[in-house]
Every structure is written in C-alpha cells, then in structure tokens.
Amino acid sequence: MGAMITMSGDIGITIYPLALTTVIPLLIGLICYLLPNRYIRNVLVGIGVLSAIIGGLWLFFQLSSSGGVITLEIDRISLLGISFSLFELISALDFALLIGFLLIAWERRSYWAGLFALLQLIPLAWYEFMYMPSHADAHGSVAPVYIDYWSGIMCLIISIIGSLIVIYAIKYMEGQRNQNRFFAYMVGFLGAMNAAVFSNNLLWFFFFWEVTTLACYMLIKHEETEEALRNAKWALEVTLGGGTAMAFAIVWLGTMGTPVTSFTELLQASGTNIIPTMLILALAFISLAGLTKSAQVPFQSWLLGAMVAPTPVSALLHSSTMVKLGVYLFIRISPVFQHLPSLGYILAIIGGFSFMVTAILAISQNNAKKVLAYSTIGNLGLIILLAALHTPFSLTAAIVLTVFHAISKALLFLGVGVVQHETHSKEIENMDGLILRKPFITTVLLMGIMTMIIPPFGMFLGKYFAVQAGLEFPLIIFFIAVGSAATVVYYLKWIGRMINMETDAELTPEHMSILFSAPLVVMLSLAVIFSVLVAPVIESFINPTVKVLGFPATVSSAFYGTSVITPWGYITPVFIGLFLLAVFLVPLFAHMDRKALTKVYSCGVEYPTVIGGVYFERIMGEEKLNDYVNSLGVGLIAVLIAFGVLAITMSGVI
C-alpha cells in the first residue's frame, strides 16, 4: 500500500502486539461494514480474531519479560507523509462520536440521551479548546499507554473469550440480515475494548469507553424490532449518563492545581497526605460511571432490557467484556481506597446489595437470559465489593472472580443461545425435559452451571475467597450469605427443569455445527482446567498482577500446586475434583440391569405427569420487589454523591 507509519517516542517491540490487538480488529471492523460478501467477511472475521488472540498472548509474554509493566510514549504518527498527534486524533474522533450521539438522540427522540451527550460535549469542548492550550502543563507528561499484568489479563479475556464468541456468532447469525453491520461492531468492539484497557490517559480511556457504549447501542438494536429499539434507547440513555459523570470527573481532574490526566497521576495524587477535595468528588463520579457501566442497582434495568439482543451480543458485551470495563476501572483505581476507606465502604455496600438483591430477583424469572443477566449483575457486584475493600486478599479474590466469571458466564450464554437457536425459545418452562431432546447442549449447560455453584470450580472459589475477605469488613457477609443461597436456588431450579426425564426414555444425541460445539467445548475445558489447576494459575498470573497493582501477595499454592493457602484457611481443588470425576465416571462403566427399571410413584394410576416450574412471584417477583430495590439503590447512589460533594464543603481528608 505504500504507507509509511513512523512513530516518535520510546516504543520497542511492543507496538506489534499492541497493533494486533487494537488496530487490526478496529480496521477489520471497518472493512466488514463495507463488505456484503459472506465468505470474504467470514475469513476477515477469522483473521481479526486470530490477530487479537496472537496479539494478546504475545503481549503477555512481553509483560513477563519486562517485569510486569510496559509503558509506551506514543506521540505522533506519520501516515502517508502527514504527521499528526495521536492526542489530537483521539480528541477529534471523540467529538465526532459525541456529535454522532446527538444525532442518534435526535433520530430516536430521546431527550435524556441528547441531554447527556450535550453535557459531555460542552465541558469537554471547553476543557480541550480553551483550558488546555492556555495551560502548558495540562497535557501531562506521563506515557499515555500503560500496560501491566492487569491489562494483560483483561486483554487475554477479551481476545480469547471474545474470539470464541465471535466464531460462534458466525454460525448463529447465519441467514439474518445486516450481518456486515453486526460483525463490524462485534470485531471493532474487540479492538476498542483492548485499547481501553491499555489506555493510561484519561481522555483516551474515555473515548474508548464511549465507543463501547456506541457498539452496545448498535448491537442491541440490531434486529430493529420495536422492543429492540426501545431497549437500545434506554441502554444508551443510562450508559451515556455514566459517561457524563466520567466526563465531569475528567474535567475536574484536569483543572486541578496539579492536573491529573492519567491513571498513574490519579493514583499518585491520592497517595499524598492531604487529598485534594476535587479529587474526591471526581473519584465519586468515576465510581458512578463504573456503576452504570456494570449495571449495578439501581441501574440494572438497562442490562435486563438488553437481553433482547442476539445471544452472541449478550455473551460478549453483557457478561464477559463490556460490563467488565466497569470492574476493570474499579480494580485499576483500587489503591485509592486505601486512602479513602469510606468511599470504598460505600461502594462495597452498593456491590453487596446488588449481589443479594439480584440473586433473589432471579428466582422469579422464567426467561433464561434474564436469569443469566441477573446473575451477571450480582457477580459484578461481588467483584466491585471485593475491589472496594482494598485489602490485598480481597483484590486477589476480585481478580480470580473476574477471570472465572468471564469464562463461565460466556459459556452459559452461548449454551442458552444454542437452545434458543434450535428450539426457538429461551423460556425455562420450554426447556422441560431438554435432556431427552438435546442431550449434548443440556450436558454442557449442566456442567456450566455446576462450575458456578459447586466446589472445586472457579466461581465457588470466588465465593470462598469472598467469605474470607469478609473477615475484614463483616457487614458484607450478610449480603454474601443470602446471595449465595439464592444463587443455588435459581440455578438448581433451572437444572431441574432441564434434566426432568421419563422412565426408560432413550437419549437421542443431536447434531450440532462445529462452530457451535467447538467454542462451547473449549470454554468448558478452560473453565474446568483452570478451576482444578487454580493454584498454579494464582501463583503465575494473579499474584504478579496483585503485586504490580501495589499490593503484597497473600494467597499461595502448596503441595506442588494442588492446594491454595489463604491467610485464614486452605483448600485443595485437585483432591475434590478427583472425587467428583470418580463419581461421575463410574456410570460409564457400570452395568444397569434393565429389569430394575420401574415406574414413578403416582399413587398407582398412570396419568402422564405434567410438571411445571415454580417462580414464587408472590414474594420474590419483580413487581413486588422492584420498588424497594430501586429506591434503596437510588438512596445508596445519593450517599455516594453526597460523599463527594461533602468533601468539597468540608475540605479536608475523609
């Protein structure tokens, strides 16, 4: 093509994996938008995800060899002889995006979205065009690209899990309209998300954050039905509201005495003896942005409404990656909570409350995707709770939970997607006896749910760590106890509907495309293997991450990697896993006497039994509980904002 790309600044070899994970997917997304041909598009999508995976793994190797932190000072890019600053490029794109949001708001007659877009546009315009040119030090002197182990882990999650989901989507969306637009946003989203976790500069981070909001809106409204448009509008409004909070926070941070324009400066500034009051207010607003992105109470309705989107969208955006951006933000700023413990405790209560309440609400849901959505919100609340507790152990627990939740939840969503694809229904009532009609997918779903609730698997380990982390702040243990009991109830009810089978019935294995079964099997294997080998995983991946974030490592492995030792107890996943394996493998070799089969007991008569599920709407339904839940949630958010505002009026260290 004859392009010449040169960059100035200290870059090293890292630029290649960086480009593979961010630029290539974004470019391929753009090309997909313009390509109607299905075969070339599928090949391109394959190349895009492959580049993301290779880039992610390569980057992780680079990280281990450079001590866990890589910074890049990318200033200017020369393309075709024209040189421009990357800062200016991203600013320009950001304003284009905000104007795009205004146009969407105009088109959809959405006052809130228009208001929020305007509220983002005006302060940012003032900040970038009037404040920054007149203040020489406003740009900051810190490297805008900062990659550490935490970014590396997020990049691996996004690239690997995201790629599996995109491959699955190729088969899932077969025969539907507008696929070029769909894959453009899916693959482009991977690039944007990767870029977001590599950004140190707050404005860059904000830009990629809003790109994910755009992708979310476009993908939810993909099917263009009345319901999809309505829910996409609502999702846009809530997430733009969060973006506005973040925009305010960035402007406040940039206009302080010593300006804060990046995450490293933010962490430095909060570590001083007297924390500037604007910083506290900005942190409260950044937390608010994170809470809207992760759909915590009272913002959970947008995520529940977003379940009308096609299942790959739900899997990618609304469980494994986009909502994890909020969680990424909280763990990124977690050292701050050591100096502002009250802010941490407020966030911990919000997260814990979300966990408990969404678990109870999920019991009354019939729609399988809504159950998974509630479960996602709850687990994100748990991660936020652990991140906000700001102890080394709880941080380890938060990272463990993030990794395992991404894998397990994507697996469950993809499984439900296959069920929806084959049986055209996502209601749990219609999954009655699914094991007879579709044994493979039922087994996959069954094992996926077991990785969520049963020892020795990863999500259980997260709950185990969470209870131990509660030793340092006992108030949260009530949320965890009730929430985890309710979690077991709704997952088991679902399993019960699926495995309900008649006597003597034969299982008919179904045919499934390799594009469906391969991602499912890979993800299930990842979930199981990482769970059983969790001790080496913690030693090699998670402890270095915790150290790089500035905390000491508190969890160690013992006995050649079979045991995990925490400051207050120990667990041996390999041991438990072996027993579980033995008990489930035995039926393969056991001989069952056909004479022993008999009928179920129904008082001697032989009516065909019709069994329905129970949903307890009377005391746990949405109508009953939503008012209380939302008002309590709004109250908690009011406390959060009041905390920030009071900091200004009472200027001093809180």
Add this chain to the structure above:
Amino acid sequence: MAEADGALTKISRLKSPWILHYDCSSCNGCDIEILACLTPYYDIERFGILNKGNPKHADVLMVTGSVNHRNKVVLKNLYDQIPDPKVVIVVGACGSTGGVFHNCYNVLGGVDKVIPVDVYVPGCPPKPEAIIDGVVKALEKLKALQDGTWKREKEKEKEKTEKDDAKEETEEAKKEEE
C-alpha cells in the same frame, strides 16, 4: 437371592418390615383397625414397623377391601413397584374372598385374583390383635422365603417350566449328538 445374604441382613429384614397400606374398596373399617395398631395402645412400631406411603420403600403390602375392575390396575402397579423380598397381607373378609360383595357385578373377588397373597386375616373387621398375629405370620413366611425353605406358587411354576425347558434342550442336544 435367599442363601447368599449374610446373617445380619436376614435378621434386619425381620426386624424392620415397612408396610404400605392400600385400601382397594374397603368400607374403612379394616383400615381404622390397621391404623389403630400404630397408636400407642398397640404400638407396632416397637417391632420396627413403619407405615410408609411409598411402595418403593415398603416390604409388606397390607391390602383391605375387595378388588374391582378399576383398582386391579392400581393394585398391580403398586405391587410391581415394591422391591423383593416382599410379602402380602390381606386384612378383612372383603379382601380375602370378596366378603359380602363377592357376587356384585363390579367385584372381581378377593385380592388373590390379582396378586399372590401370603397371609389372610379374616374378620369384619379383624381386631388389632388378629392383625398383629397376621403380621407375625407374614414375618415367619419372610424368614422361610429368605432361608429358601418355602416358595410361592407362581415361583414354583416358573421354576418348573424353566426346568422343563432345560430338560428339553439337553434332550435335543443329545439327539443331535447321536
């Protein structure tokens, strides 16, 4: 089955017979007397007897009332669900022979028209002491069943036909050899 069990298993079977109580079409007189056995006055729980409502958990089937076309299906279904070794006790005159109803157009007769019965407790209704006597006799039959000293008629017939089949096969094999 019988001789292969250990001594403790054989003793336990006799010490813990769980009953399933089914009323075919009784006037409930016999049922009241059976339930009276469970009250503190007679207290058959001291023999380990529990009234289970579930054939899969039971060893002893206690049947009252006569059999008609409707409940013969139910009775057979319940009898099939009870795992071996099992005994059947019929309580009352109606279950033994049809009682006062034996000539009715809808009544098939006693319970033994449908399932093999081991102990009959006649009476209308029989006293709880008689019912307890019947249970003890059933336990003696269970003991004989597991010692191998007694077999039911149907099983005897089945064994006889099996022996005859085996004899025929060996005779045919001999003929082919010759």
Add this chain to the structure above:
Amino acid sequence: MDFWPAFIGFIFLLLAPFIGMLVIGLDRKITARMQNRIGPPVLQPLYDVIKLFGKEDKIVNRGQVVFAYAFFVMVVLATSLFCLRSDLLVIFFLLNAGAIFMVMGAYSTRSAFSTIGANRELLQMLAYEPIFLLVIFSIGYAVKSFTIDAIYEPLILKLPLALVAMVIVLMIKMQKSPFDISTAHTEIISGTMVEYSGTYLGLLKLTHWYELFLILGTMALFVIIPGNFVLSIIAMLVLIAVVYGIVMLIDNITTRLTWDALLKVALPLGIGLITANLIYVWYIGGA
C-alpha cells in the same frame, strides 16, 4: 501432621455413621416414650439400613443413582476433612454440594412428589444456608482462622448465640418440626427420597447419618476444651444431649410451618442472633 490428632480423627471417621445412627435411634426411642409407648430398639436405624441394602434394585432412571452416589461422596469427603481438622468453610461448601446433588437427583425423575419435594428442599436451603454460613463466619471471626486446628478455647464463651442459631440449622437439616417442609411425610411422602428404593435409599439414609454427625460435630466445636480430651468428650455429650433433647421436645409439640412462614421465621431469627453475636465479638475486641 501429628500422630495422635490424626489417629483420633481417623477413629471418629470410622465411628461417624454409628454416632449418627445412635442419635437417631435414641431420638425415636425417646419420642416414643414421650408419646406414652415403648418404641423401637435403639439400634433400629441400623436394621433399617441393612435391610435396605439387601433389597432388590428398583430405580426410575440411571441419573438419580449417579446423583445419590455424588451426594454420598461429597458428604463423606466433608466428614473426612472435618475429622482431619481442616478448613470449616470448605466443609460447609462440600455439604452444600452434596445437598445440591441430592436435589438434582430428586429433579431428574418425572414424579410429582419428587419435584415438589425438590422445590421445597431448595426453599429450605434458602433458609438454613445463610445461617450456617454465618455461624461458620462467626467462628472464623472469633478465632481469626477457619481451620479447626486453630480453635484455642471453647467457642461458647464468645459465641453463645451462634450456638442457638446452629440449633435452627440442626432442626431444618434433620427435618424436625416446625421446619420439616422437605420430607413432609404426610404431604408429599418423603419428597426428595420418593423415587429411591433399596440400596440407594439405604445410601441416602447412611449419608443422613454422616450429615447428622457433621452438624453435631460443628456444635461440639463450641465446647471443645483443647488439651483436655476427657473433659471435652463429656462436655460434647452433655451438649448434644441438651440440644437434641430440646429439639425433640419442640418436634413433638409443634406442627409444620408453610414455606413462606419458614422463610419469615427462620431467616430473621437466625440472622438476628448471629448479628447480635458478631456485634458482641467486635465489641470485646475479637476483631
């Protein structure tokens, strides 16, 4: 690992089902005496289970058998970890996993009684799991570790209310009135165990003995005096006698609660007791 504690743990593991069996047998005998009758011999549960193991196999489908074995394996694993004085939280979650497998076994048959029993068992879990987890958490909070090894004084000194909350868990787990909705014999014919017979029912009952041992063991942790073996055993026996006596009394004089009454009575009571206790421990400096 030291020899003597490991050896004693091993002996307890072998004796665990027998201890459970004796407690259940004594329960039936004393209940009978309370009802003015003679009652079965104390070894009756042993005869029941051995008889069950000698019966013919009659099952509805293979899945329920697998889940019954899974339940058994998880509970025995939890008991062996308990006897090895390992992490209490892991033991709790393994017990939990066992109960989950039993519910799955109950759901896998297409039987109305079984499914209703499984639904009720889930509601029961919603009631007793938070309380059990909170009791274990309060033990960890008072001792600053979750391993049984680390308990250095009788917990009852700091955690009396947690012991009372544990009694609620015992009542629900052992299906004692007023909390016995799951195996409500007269309503749903033993609910989750309806479709099991013979060997597998015997296995379920055996597992029930192990569970009883575990729960009584957790309560016994409250009165163990480390270092003094004989006094600990005597204290444990006295505690179990007192606690189980109260439970039996309440069982015989109350009737069954419906499931929403169960949730509205058991949960606030248990959580309230533990909250009070945790505040007390925090106040006296246990944190």
